[in-house]
Amino acid sequence: MSSFDDDESWMNYKPAAKFLPVVEGKTADCPAPGATDFDKLETPIFSKRQITLRIPPSYKGNLVHVTVNKNWLVCVLATPQTMLLRFFLPRALPPGEIPLEKYLAGYAISKVFLDYTGHHTLIPIVPQTSGLSADFLYIHGNGPKVRRVEKFKDHEITAVAFNRYMGTETSTGAILLGTSRGLIFETELSQDGSSPLQRKQVYDLGLGRTKYPITGLELLRLPNTNKYMVIATTPDRIYTFQENLKPDDRSLQFIFANYVNGQQMHGEEVIETELNYSLLQLYGEPNEKLPKQWAWLCGSGIRFGEISTEERAPNVLLGDSLIKLDFKQYKHLSYEERRQNAPRAMALTEYHALLLYSDHITGICLLNEKVVYEEYFHEQMGKLLNMLRDPFTGTIYVYTDKMFFNFRITDEQRDVWRIYLDKGQYDLAEIYAAEQPEHLDMVLVKKADAAFEKGDYNIAADFYAETTKPFEEVSLKFIQLENKRPIIRYVKKRLAMLDNDPNKIMVLVIWLVDLYLSQINYPRRTAQERAEWQSEFDEFMQGARVADCARQNKEPIRNLLKEHADSHNIAQFAIANGDYEEVIEQQISSDKFKDALHTLTQQDNLELYYKYCPILMDYLPEETIATLMSQGRKLDVKQLIPTLVLQESDKHIEQIIRYLEYAIYKLGETHEAVHNYILFLYAKYKPNKLLTYLENEGQDLSLIHYDLNYALIQCQQFKVNAATVFLMCLSKMWAAAVELALTFDLKLAKEIASKPALEEDREKMWLTIAQHEIQGTNDVKKALDLLKECELLRIEDLLPFFSDFEKIDDFKEPICEALKDYNQKIQELKHEMDECDKQAERVMKDLQNVRERSIRISAQENCNLCETFLMVKPFFIFVCGHKFHSDCLEKQILPMLSSDQSRRLTNLRQQLDTLVTKNVLDNITDEMIIQRAKLKTEIEEIVAADCYYCGVMIDTIDQPFVSDWDQVNVDWE
Known part of the structure; x- marks a missing residue:
């Protein structure tokens, strides 16, 4: 049975492990065995715990060999009969038992190898006889x-490279075997096969030597590629092979093919050794496809580094750090003494190497070569045999011939940050100290100190800002530097890290403002440097926290700006706080008119435009006008007139006219003052544009936007004759217009003379033209041409303009033609008079016929509207024959009358009623009778102007029957 002990307390005879802290320059001494002082020690990195292997009572022998992989443990017991037991550590199951005695007659077991699945066990045996x-x-x-x-x-098998990529529980896949003579074989073993599937020698490292053991052999494949790598070690050398296999290749022989035929040289490192053995160990996270570290215990000590993860890398093993163990110092000792001072086994962790000696285990940090752990084993525990690591779980095991232990690793990286810090590798130290604020602070302080000593002051400032080092202490370090950028950088970062403490924020902001202003106004600054500092300062002041602080502390910051006499930043600060008027005043007083104009455009108070544009216009006419135009309709052009009328130079007039034209033609300005002013400027400075302007305004006096009399006065004053003539024509001053036009343009005078509506006026003006052209010249040809141009002129009208001595013969032909015309007109008049007489006679006859005309009405006639007898009430009868009562007709006609006619009819009715009432009360006079008849006649002209059927209804046939449907809907509800 196999299981972990429930009780983790150590046995009474087990000595305590002591954690040795790293001390710079030396290694802390190890305590004497059994010494304990837990009150002063933190939890050790490494601590062992005994595992009780529940071996059946019938097997009382000692452990000889143990191997572990994927939680499968295989051990060999030296009982009266050699026995192999197989445990699965996570479960308390009975071990598998396999007796080996019958296979070992004359042999001894040299090693035990277990593959990565935990199912294939190889046991090399060597002869004893x-x-x-x-x-x-x-x-x-x-x-x-x-x-x-x-x-x-x-072939004595000394090393095995199991295939973790092709091996399964039933077959090892292609594996490599290393022998004691330096040969490397490829083979494959399976559960069902009675013999190996293959046996190929793929390489020879021994080159014929009978004793050149391969001490380590590893087969690796780069993830997601077909690149395979082999690492092999002998006592004095480490070899590497690499090759890309085809996806369907099942043999490992191709890895060595190019090395065998000499096309490629394997990697090789030779060391001078005092040992007749070496140990190869790889480290990777559990279940990792490719280990990331390698370590080789050899005669020079522990060599270690990383394994290449690049497909085309020339070397498999990267880095070659060395921890010297200095075996030469034991050369004078006896073999047994040398054996006790040389490590017999090694286990590799991420940051440490555990070395197993004859009576103790030592842990060495790979980063600083310091001994951090040492554990001695008493004789009661048994003889230390080996140390091994399960690559599947990462657990490290140690066994003696009597006991079995595993090692617990606690917070292995706890001091890695300090090691990197002591070595000056601050970035790595920062990574490993990230989870402990106090450690990270120490790293950043050291990192900042190193940067400061190196002269990288900006970098140092960044690091100091992230530490808890006192602000005053850091500031004093930086303030002594001539370059103030680091101190500014540091203070800005500390400001960004502050909580919402108004007082601290205010102090830092004011200090930064002072530092920036000192740099901006430093006398020996170049313009470019000053601009760069100014740009940085502007960006700083625009920050949300700084801007808020500046708004709350305007006075001290404003005083600071004044102390530095920095007008630009005073203006910027005032702008930021909305004090535009003050800014503009200061800029104008400093003759910085462009800055003032720019400030003016940054604000929205239109009153400031009216106030300061007169001043700015004097110095920057073009820019000021451009600014006014950019505001478009926001500005009232009338209020800008005082701004514009103060300037009289050519450059000012040009810009003023430009703005007025923009206001009139683009903005549609119609105010009379604006139009009068541009008319004045045209008349005085641009007379060639005046007539075009007047023509654009048109000739309708109700639509022009200038004062006609004012315009006429200005045109006469500045002698703009064409425009004056145009205005005189608008004023119907035809005679004056013609007289003025005759002074510079005869054609224009003739055009004007043809414009008056009255023939009499046209004739007078043409006579004026004739007098101007003929009098004093006696030019008969001109007179004749005038007669042709104007039909109103007669030869007799022109004769007075010639001298008395002019010959009549020259006018013979025109006079004859004039006489003929007169004769023809006399005949036409006579004919017209005859026609008038005849027409008068016809009219007299028609009037006589009308007097004698009558219409006969019978008593049975009905009204065509109400169908009742016609003669019962006053009525109207029309020539067409339709007959209507007067009240019926009025009722029908009234809705069709216009509003004016309706009001007029009502008014006439009221007057008639009043007159009738007065006639009843007073005596009737002839005047009342005439007035009454006149009212009735006017009422009849409105009501009976036309027949209702033959006239009114025909005229309204295109009108709808219903004009107000809403009212109809209301009526029907």
């Missing part, structure tokens, strides 16, 4: 059958 040859036994875990492997007779 002459005439016998070395051999090995194979036992499968599922049965008691023992097979002697005859094919390997004469």
Whole structure:
């Protein structure tokens, strides 16, 4: 039976293990066996615990060999009969028992090997009497059958490389066997086979030597690849082989093929040794496909490093650190004494190597070569035989010939951070100290100190900021430096790490402001350096925490800025706090007009535009106008007029006109003052643009936006004649317009003369043109041309403009043509008069016929609307024959009247009623009768203007019968 002891207390005779702390420069002495002082010691890294193997009482022998893999433990007992027992450690089951005595006649067991599945056991046996040859036994875990492997007779197996990638519970897969003569064989063993499936010699490290044992042999494969690696050790050498196999290759021979034919040289390291053996150990996390560390106990000590994880790496073993054990100092001792001072076995952990000596176990840290553990075994415990590690669980076991122990590893990496720290490997130290704040703080302080001593002050500042080192102490270190960037960096980081403590935040912020201002205003700074510092300072001030602190502590920060006389940052600070007016005042007083204009654009108070633009316009006309234009409709152009009228230079006028044009044509400004001002500027400075502006405004006096009289005065004052003529035409000052136009443009004068609506006015203006063109020149051709251009002119109108001595012959033809025209017009007038006489006679006859016309009505006639007798009430009769009572017709016509007609009809009715009432009370006069008749006639003209059927209904045929459906719906409800 096999199980762990429930009681973890040590046996009375077991000495206590002592944890040896690492001391720089020396190793703490080990206590004498049995010494205990638990009050002063922390929990040891390594502590052993005895495991009671529940061996059947019939087997009283001592342990000889033990091997463990995947929780399967195989041990050999030297009883009166050699017996192999097989335990599964997690369960309390009876062990498997296999007697070996009959296979060992003349032989002795040299080692026991167990594969990674825990099912295949190899037991090399060596002869004890002459005439016998070395051999090995194979036992499968599922049965008691023992097979002697005859094919390997004469070969003493000293090392086995099991195949963790191809091996199964029924077959080992292809494995490698190392012999005492340095030969490496490939074979495969299975549960059912009576002999090995193959036997191939794949390599020879001994090169014919009869005693060159292979002491270690490991087969590895790089995960997710087909790259295989073999590590082999002898007492004085370590060899490496590597090759990429094909996915379907089942043999390991191809790993060595290129090395056998000389195409490739195996890795080899030779050491001078005082030992006739060596030990190879690999370490990896349990169930890890590829171990990550290797260690080789050899004559020079413990060599160790990492295993390559790259597919194309030239070397399998990376790194070659050495922990010297200095076996040479024992060379003068006897064999037995040397044997006791040389380690007999080794187990590898992540950071330590455990060495087994004849009477004790020593733990050495691989990182600093310090002894951290030492455990002595009393004679009562038995003779120490071996130490081994289960690669599946990572558990380390030690056994004597009487007892079996396992080792508990507690917090192995506890001091790794300190070791890396002492070695100056601060990044690794920081990683391992990350979970312990106090350790991490120590690492960061050391890291910061080292960076400071090295001159990397910025890096040191970053590290100091993360430590608990007193703020004052760190600040004093940095403040002495000429370069102030590290101290600024440190204080900023500490500020970012502060809790919401307003007082501390205020102190740090004000100090940082002072430091920044000192750097910005340092006299020997270049412009670029100053700009860089300023940019960093601006970014700092925009931080949320800093901005909030600055708002709450305006006065001290403002005073600090004034002490440094930094007008730029005073302005920036004022802007940040919304004090734009103060900023602009200071910038203008310092003649920093561009800065003032920029500040003006950063705020939303439009009153400041009206206040400061007159000043800025004087120095920066183009930029100021661009700023005004950028505000678009936000600004009231009328209020900006005072800003614009103060400037008179050419560059100012150009920009003012530009803005006014933008306001009028882009923004649609219609205020009269704005239009009058641009008209004035056009008239005075840009007369060629004035007429275009006036034409764009149009000729409808109700739609123009300027004052016509003001415009006329300005145009006359600055002698813009074309614009003056245009305005005179708008004012109907035709004669004046023609007279002015004649002074510079005859064609324009003629166009104006043709515009008046009255023929009389046109004739007068054309006479003016004729007088201007003819008088004093006696140019007959011009006179004749004028007669052709204007039909209103006659030759007799032009003759007064010629001198009395002009010959009549020159006008003979025009006079004759004029006489012909007069004669023709006289004839036309006579014809028209005859036609008028005839028309008058026809009218007289029609009137006579109308007087004699009548309509006969019988007493039985009915109203066409109410169908009652017509003559019972006043009525109307139309030429078409339709007859209506006056009240019926009025009732029908009233809804169809316009609002004006309806009101007029109501008013007439009221006047008529009033007049009738007055006639009843007073005496009737002739004037009342005439007035009454006039009212009745006007009422009849509204009511009986047309026949209801033949006129009104036809005119309203396109109108809907119902105009107010909502009212209809209400009426029907």
